[in-house]
Amino acid sequence: MKVIETTVYSFDELSDKxxxxxxxxxxxxxxxxxxxxxxxxxKTFCQHFGIKLIYWDVAPYSSPDYSxxxxxxxxxxxxxxDFKRDHMPTGxxxxxxxxxxxxxxxxxxxxxxxAFDKALYAGxxxxxxxxxxxxxDEYIDEHLTINEYQYTETGKLF
Numbered sequence: 001m002k003v004i005e006t007t008v009y010s011f012d013e014l015s016d017k018x019x020x021x022x023x024x025x026x027x028x029x030x031x032x033x034x035x036x037x038x039x040x041x042x043k044t045f046c047q048h049f050g051i052k053l054i055y056w057d058v059a060p061y062s063s064p065d066y067s068x069x070x071x072x073x074x075x076x077x078x079x080x081x082d083f084k085r086d087h088m089p090t091g092x093x094x095x096x097x098x099x100x101x102x103x104x105x106x107x108x109x110x111x112x113x114x115a116f117d118k119a120l121y122a123g124x125x126x127x128x129x130x131x132x133x134x135x136x137d138e139y140i141d142e143h144l145t146i147n148e149y150q151y152t153e154t155g156k157l158f
Contacts (some may be wrong), residue, residue: 008158009143009151021155023140032134034092039107040125045123047103049074049116050087056124060131064124078086097126 011022039056046053051074056066085103089093102119106112133139150158 006152006158008151011141011149011151013153014153014155015024016150018139018153018155022144022149022157023137025155025157026140026144027135032131034130035127037090037092038094038123039091039096041098042120042123042127044089045098045119047094051116054061058124058127058131060128060135062128064121064128066120066121066124068115069076070144075116075147078106078109078112080106094126094130110144 003054005022008122009018010018011019014022032158038058042056043053045067051068051070054067056064058064058066083099083103084101086096087099087103098119101122102115104115105118106115152158
């Protein structure tokens, strides 16, 4: 039998080169957090108007691609007074981007359809920005530190 001892380090204890390796490892092997919640906020927003979200593709550093099926009839008879700017149906932060944008644009233009278009786009941009933030060194450093990951001297996850 052979016993091998290994010294392990917290992320903060690693050299700069080892930290970079740990970050790269994390980026390559981690799923994005909160993606389901972002999608739920957007779907719930669409469902509120009886609109079906057909397709969406959101990725960091690119324009979101999405398609929803809706018509002018989805917006007939809607009045600004029927909406709350701070409506939070899912409780996730993305609700704010959607509903505040919708409310503000509806108030500005008196067009619920234009407001919906702008709010949906704002929601997908917020989704994309969230994904990008999760790839930042600052976010990853905090994540690795708070979760107390341990590494070898070279930055390999232990």
